Amino acid sequence: MVQHNQTQLASLDELASEFAIELTQLGMISVSGEQRNDYLHSQLTVDFKQLPSGATRFSAHCDAKGKTWSVMRVSRFGDNVLLSLAASALPASLSELKKYGVFSKVNIIDASETFTQFAGRGEAVSTFIATHFGDVPAEDGQVIENKLGLVARCAFFADVFHLCLTDAGREQWQLFLSESELTFYPAQVYDALAIQRGIPWVTEDNINQFVPQMINLQALNAIDFKKGCYMGQEVIARTRYLGKNKRAAMIFKLEGHHTVNHSDTIELQLGENWRKGGVVIRCSALVEETWLLAVVANDIELTATFRLADNPDVTFSPQALPYPIVDDSDKMVKR
Secondary structure, three states, rough: OOOOOOOOOOOHOOOOOEEEOOOEEEEEEEEOOOOOOHHHHHHEEOOOOOOOOOOOEEEEOOOOOOOEEEEEEEEEEOOEEEEEHHHHHHHHHHHHHHHOOOOOOEEEOOOOOOOOEEEEEHHHHHOOOOOOOOOOOOOOEEEEOOOEEOOOOOOOOOOOEEEEEHHHHHHHHHHHHHHOOOEOOOOHHHHHHHHHHOOOOHHHHOOOOHHHHHOHHHHHOOOOOOOOOOOOOHHHHOOOOOOOOEEEEEEEEEEOOOOOOOOOEEEEOOOOEEEEEEEEEEEEOOOOOEEEEEEEEOOOOOOOOEEEEEEEEEEEEOOOOOOOOOHHHHHHOOO
């Protein structure tokens, strides 16, 4: 693969208008077979019987207790369903999907080497997409596919395209990059953008720790509450209809470059004391700022003060989420 010089980014305020990022932090699971829709319908939080070609959505893969194995972006690709997820969470989800898949006519494989994933933005990227895919996705969540792979205009990420490319597609993309003047950023820039937009994920450090609503997946249209039975449905539905969820993922921006890991603890100030206030689920350190998405109490005020448990001199407050996370409980039918 052609290597491109990566530009380190000081802050998201300085993000180039046109850029490309190789998403090396992501892996891919491919599901095929005549019962793929029924099987995935019974395993994931979205309604696969209603998921059309030409669309992508977020979804969660949970255990029987409703705790999340992984957060996925799901799309159709020909006769396959592609599940894009954090590479470090892939082995656990793959194992669980295969465990129950033996009872259905499905083929479930790790397709991370088959598809290379990129993010891109700008006029040049749109021109590449139009040239090689025939058109540019115009609507949030729209997907266009051909033998080169697929390209999606990501909901909640509307100005950024997500490309999942086959070997042939990757060859054309690399040729395009070598001839373009796009800024090529490292993978952590994509994570910072995702955090800024409140988009969670699950890595190996946080597997089976959170019900999907604790990481805001209901706000990202990643749960179909009216679909039939699926793994973890009872807990997920009870969390919604009985108002049992008391946690949410919140966005934090820290001044400076700091080393933070998934599952690190952040502490909340209460008067002159500090107590455990949350758990980091996504993080990205740029040159002059660090972005965190952490699960905290869902009634935290934006004026609350937090600090890193491992670096108590660094304090910060949550930022407003770009979407609402509280359901209108008065309109719900409790079950």
